[in-house]
Amino acid sequence: MTHTYQITGMTCGSCEAKVKSSLLKVNNVSAVEVSKDNNSATITMDKHIGLSDFQKVLDKKYQISAIYHYEAIEKSKAWFSTYKPVLLIFLYIFSVTALVEITAENIDLSRWMRHFMAGFFLTFSFFKMLNLKGFKHSYLMYDIIARKFPFWGYIYAFTELILGIAFLVNFNPIITNSVTFLVMSVSIIGVLQTVLNKKTIKCACLGDVFNLPMSTVTIIEDGLMIIMSLGMLAMALS
Template identity: 60%
Template sequence: MKHTYKITGMTCSSCEEKVTSSLLQVENITSVTVSKDTELAIITMDKHVPLNDLKIALGTKYNIETTLDDAMLEENKSWFSTYKPIVLIFFYITVVTSIMAFQSIKSNEMEIHQIAMKWMNHFMGGFFLAFSFFKFLDLKGFADSYKMYDIVAKRIPFWAYLYPFIELGLGLSFLSNIFPLLTNSITFIVMTISIIGVLQAVFNKKKIQCACLGAVFNLPMSTVTIIEDALMIVMSGIMIFALV
């Protein structure tokens, strides 16, 4: 793969040689073509190399930045590599629950709105079970992260330790369809409380770890967390409305 970068600070041919030599020492870079006149470098890689690795290789004398197209590529790669665990979890849960819903359609067991409700029930059950599982892998690590931004856990630390158990209980309740109105009501309240702390952290641009997957993955707090919580709030709200 080839990427084009803008490099400033080169004043002569020896600068070109030094930049070329420095970049070729970076792992996975196979060839480099540098021009001080255009201030561009065309770099061929066997595997994607983060921009920060290139900056470290060049030191402080030369500044390297991505061009517009490559900046978008860099951002997309970084986003996916960062949030890949959440993306995969949502993908697997969506596929499994969709297959189950498709089987219900084929058998003509229920009407479409009933199938949609059942799909949301199974999706939310799978969501809470999966996310509670990762929290239980390091309960203390999760609690320490959660207390940094959750509005309840900040004041009542025990809430951070109780939260994974609540998620586990909700997951089992959704999948077994026990007390659906109570289950959805608790979900709506708990996730609404949770999203307040998330919104505060994101809007204040706090660089803290998101505790949604416990302490196993180092996920930064971002709009992804907001979407995750909001999705649960919307789904539980829809089902409360349908059950009342």
């Protein structure tokens, strides 16, 4: 994509060259054209980049602003484009499991959550299995157990697969939900540390297939699994 921005503070050809070289240093920027006469910079990028990222690399005397497009809209488009795979997966799983309940004789919340968890773990483990080595490498970048025991990455992928099957066949709800709660609670610790420390790390939730950044989306994803497993555990014990 290509956007044109307003740049203030340029007074000579040297300023043009300095602004251009600075903007080219930003990740995912492929081309930059700067005009002192028009006080503008036309930037071609692989994906949308926020104004703050551009401003960081510029000298304080130069100010960049978006006047030819709406930054909020572009940010929304970029967000949906980045997380499209995860959103589609959740939509598909939710829709299929909801359809099962709608067509059943009665709607059972516990059964819906069990089917949803089965779909979640089976789907996410599938993407991890496509490149187990790549997943392990990405996972040890933030998981507290995988950092100390890299082989845990392999075990975690198969644990998700086994949990998916367990939910699907309704194997001992107390054991299945207890293990899920424990595994996901430990997993979310590394995610929280990464997001809160504002580290830019690839999320391994879909293995090494998609380049998804670690963010609050990952926290919500893991948190949902924790809440649902806790809820089903409470139902099983009642």
